Amino acid sequence: MALMRDNLRFPLPASMVRDLPGLTFSSVSRRSKYLLFYFDRGPVLIWHLGMTGQFHVLSQSSPLGVHEHVRINMENGTALCYRDTRRFGYAGLSTPEALEGHIWFNQLGPEPLGDIFSADYLIEQCRGRRAPIKSLLMNARVVAGVGNIYASEALFRSGIHPGRAAGKISRARMTLLVEAVRRVLCEAIAAGGSTISDFVQVDGKPGYFAHQFRVYAREGKPCFRCGGAIRRMVQSGRSTFYCLGCQH
DNA sequence: AAATGAACCTGTTTGC
DNA sequence: TGCAAACAGGTTCATT
Numbered sequence: 001m002a003l004m005r006d007n008l009r010f011p012l013p014a015s016m017v018r019d020l021p022g023l024t025f026s027s028v029s030r031r032s033k034y035l036l037f038y039f040d041r042g043p044v045l046i047w048h049l050g051m052t053g054q055f056h057v058l059s060q061s062s063p064l065g066v067h068e069h070v071r072i073n074m075e076n077g078t079a080l081c082y083r084d085t086r087r088f089g090y091a092g093l094s095t096p097e098a099l100e101g102h103i104w105f106n107q108l109g110p111e112p113l114g115d116i117f118s119a120d121y122l123i124e125q126c127r128g129r130r131a132p133i134k135s136l137l138m139n140a141r142v143v144a145g146v147g148n149i150y151a152s153e154a155l156f157r158s159g160i161h162p163g164r165a166a167g168k169i170s171r172a173r174m175t176l177l178v179e180a181v182r183r184v185l186c187e188a189i190a191a192g193g194s195t196i197s198d199f200v201q202v203d204g205k206p207g208y209f210a211h212q213f214r215v216y217a218r219e220g221k222p223c224f225r226c227g228g229a230i231r232r233m234v235q236s237g238r239s240t241f242y243c244l245g246c247q248h
Numbered sequence: 249a250a251a252t253g254a255a256c257c258t259g260t261t262t263g264c
Numbered sequence: 265t266g267c268a269a270a271c272a273g274g275t276t277c278a279t280t
């Protein structure tokens with residue numbers, strides 16, 4: 001295992017080099033946007049890809065890639081290589097038993113595709129809150145892993161204005177919103193994700209969900225539903241795209 | 249407590 | 265053309 005630097009967004013755990021060699025990968029899963037690498041024994045490796053992180057399985061003889069920061073050589077001659085242009089990714093170690101209580105997970109909201117994330121749940125979370133609904137959708141304590149693209153897209157599909165106070169949305173519309181979040185995520189997964197510039201699927205191909213964007217990155221273009229111009233605004237430092245005619 | 253804005257870092261696009 | 269500013273898919277931390 002080779003570290004080309006000792007940090008990404010945060011310092012890489014020093015114990016990684018000490019504890020991982022000799023272990024056998026047994027499975028990979030995820031919680032929110034964190035990848036979880038399980039082994040036959042010992043620790044769980046937690047890895048967030050940030051915005052531009054990528055894992056590639058290459059030959060050990062392949063030259064060091066641009067922005068390749070970590071390389072894990074494996075017994076069969078391949079290497080698991082981590083590349084990350086912006087270095088917004090980060091990694092940590094835990095154990096299967098301690099995972100739920102880990103700092104990155106112990107305050108994390110439910111999975112958007114799971115049973116807990118419902119209209120009842122979202123109404124409860126938004127009760128009394130004046131922050132815009134889009135900010136709440138992107139708050140990982142409320143619901144895990146709904147990013148900037150999918151928050152905008154789900155709000156358009158449910159007809160809710162992204163700036164509306166979260167606590168002032170009717171039950172009927174919250175029901176639509178929960179369904180829209182689920183639908184957008186499922187459609188995006190089916191399309192292989194959203195490639196803007198860096199993201200690629202496991203097979204190296206781009207994701208095609210950008211072709212199904214209704215509002216994201218469409219500022220000034222006509223709304224597919226009403227023909228009005230799609231607008232952009234900045235909320236909490238992030239671009240939000242919406243249609244003034246269709247979202248209230 | 250809740251909400252906003254800055255910070256982390258590099259590359260690309262936009263505007264003067 | 266050249267340069268600077270704005271912007272990019274995420275999350276956390278500090279400040280109002």
